[in-house]
Structure formats: structure tokens, C-alpha cells
Amino acid sequence: MIADVERKVxxxxxxxxxxxxxxxxxxxxxxxxxxxxVVSIPTHLSPQVSLFAAQAGKHILTEKPCAxxxxxxxxxxxxxxxxGVRLKAGYNHRYHPxxxxxxxxxxxxxxxxxLFARCVYGHGGRVGYETEWRSKDTHSGGGELLxxxxxxxxLFQWFLGEFEEVTGMISTAxxxxxxxxxxxxxxxxxxxxxxxxxHASWTNWKxxxxxxxxxxxxxxxxxxxGGSYGPERLGRGxxxxxxxxxxxxWEEFPGPDDSLDREWEEFLDAVAEGREPPSNGHEACxxxxxxxxxxxxxxxxxxxxxxx
Numbered sequence: 001m002i003a004d005v006e007r008k009v010x011x012x013x014x015x016x017x018x019x020x021x022x023x024x025x026x027x028x029x030x031x032x033x034x035x036x037x038v039v040s041i042p043t044h045l046s047p048q049v050s051l052f053a054a055q056a057g058k059h060i061l062t063e064k065p066c067a068x069x070x071x072x073x074x075x076x077x078x079x080x081x082x083x084g085v086r087l088k089a090g091y092n093h094r095y096h097p098x099x100x101x102x103x104x105x106x107x108x109x110x111x112x113x114x115l116f117a118r119c120v121y122g123h124g125g126r127v128g129y130e131t132e133w134r135s136k137d138t139h140s141g142g143g144e145l146l147x148x149x150x151x152x153x154x155l156f157q158w159f160l161g162e163f164e165e166v167t168g169m170i171s172t173a174x175x176x177x178x179x180x181x182x183x184x185x186x187x188x189x190x191x192x193x194x195x196x197x198x199h200a201s202w203t204n205w206k207x208x209x210x211x212x213x214x215x216x217x218x219x220x221x222x223x224x225x226g227g228s229y230g231p232e233r234l235g236r237g238x239x240x241x242x243x244x245x246x247x248x249x250w251e252e253f254p255g256p257d258d259s260l261d262r263e264w265e266e267f268l269d270a271v272a273e274g275r276e277p278p279s280n281g282h283e284a285c286x287x288x289x290x291x292x293x294x295x296x297x298x299x300x301x302x303x304x305x306x307x308x
Contacts, residue, residue, distance in 0.1 A: 004021075039053070040090075042140065043139065043141045046063070047067040047072040047073060047076055049062075050062050054079035059087075060080065061264070065291070074285055077282060087281040088270065089281070095266070098224075111217055111236075114159070115195075115215055120199050120209070121210075122200060122202065130175050143180030144183060149291070160194050162191075162286060163190050164189065164191050165303050166306065168293070169184075169186075170294070183199070183202070219246070220236050
């Protein structure tokens, strides 16, 4: 069953997937023949729907960032644990082929001990962007940080683990959307002193995505996400010995973006196998804690320590 507040939208989607339409999301969630719920709605409504689904004993795939704060998401995590159902956050960038391949190579240790990571992610908006729900603090919970920035924070944690210190700066440099932000700058540090650097921007004008990990013996670089972000490519450079300049190799990943399909398949596998999925509720809460720390640092003007 598909629910949308606009009946026509629900009916058109229901025809495409050969299911029943409704304008009442509660009706869709409580159907006895519904085993799992996909929550893809503005951020301020997401925790309410996800919690209702968990209480109904449904497995949940909820679009990132899942909530505006960790305190909003945590009751959903607790309820899914209580009911024995699975919760997956929709961080689909993990399933882009270049990023996934980079993670495999990283885990194989080809670049050695990690030293630092950095990500630049941005676009320039479009005419009327300041009127869309993403730009409204009351609906999105913020601006660029919860839109694109959280994808980078999720990837940083996927590669490097948890962070213990955060420094952040945010600005509303161009779009008239305050108190939401259109630029985010952040430095994050792990207990092992690995540094991650983020710049997420709605004033980049030309769409861009770059994610890089540097280690003792080399580096991995992902550029592009396909479409308007440019071809998805993975570069690697590995030194044979200290002092060498790595020989750089690039691999391109053409074709349509199937990251959402792969994400869905991973979710179904986790449900079938009775295991926690990647980017589960706990990990999504950690990501939101980083968001909160960046905002606190930007407000207070100093680094923020995170409790483990």
C-alpha cells in the first residue's frame, strides 16, 4: 500500500507498483499484510511515522536523516529493539559502486593506517529553492547539514569509526533561509587522532562530490556520483615504500545510479536473516549526534567533546 497526502500522487504510484493507494499513512502502516514500511517524508514528520510503524511491529527503512535530532530518533531505536524489528537509515551513498569499492579496498588495508579523510559535497540550488521544504528549518530541521552533510558524516563513520571531538562552523551565505544554513564546515577527530574534514554547500553552484581517504601507504579518491555530479570514478595510489610518489590508477563506474536498489536489497536481506542492517538506528543516532556537535561548536565557538 502507498500513502500520500495527495490522493492523485498516491493513485499514480499505486498503479506503478500494483498496490492500493490511501491518503492516511496510519491505514497503510497497520495493514496486516504489510511487513515493512518505507518512510520517505519531510524530516519533521519522520520520527512520528517511524515510531508508529515500530509499535505496529513493522520493519522500517527510513530516509536519512531519520529525524532532526538524536533525541527524536532514539525512541524509535528503542521501540524496534523492544519489538524485535529492523530499522535501517537510508544512507544510500554507501551503495554507490565507487564508494563501496573504496570501502572494500580500505578494509583490505591497501593504504595502510588511515591518517585523514575529507569530503566536499555541494550544489547551487535552483530558482525558488528558498521556498522548498528542505530550506525551511521547521520542516527539515536545518539546512545543508541535514541534507547533504549527513551523507558525508555517515561515510566518515563507516570508514573511520566513531569520533570524539568536533569543531564546526556554519553560515547562511546566500540563500534567505536563516536560521537554516547553506554552508557547513567541520573538522572531526577520532580517539586515534584521525581527522575528517567536511565542506557541504548549497552555494557551490556546480554540483560536486569528492570523498577521499589518505593513509600511510596511499590514498583512495571517489569523484562524482553520476548524473549532474559527473561520472562516478575511483582513484587509488599506493606507495611501495616511504618517499615514493604513488602511481595513480582510475576506474570509472558508468551506468544508472542503482544505489537505492542495492540499499533496498540489503534491507530485505537483513530482515530475512534476522540481523542488524548497515546504517542501522544506532549508527543513525551517532550521525545525528555529530550534527548536534557541529551546531553546538558553531554556536559556542569551540571544539565539542562527545561522550562514548
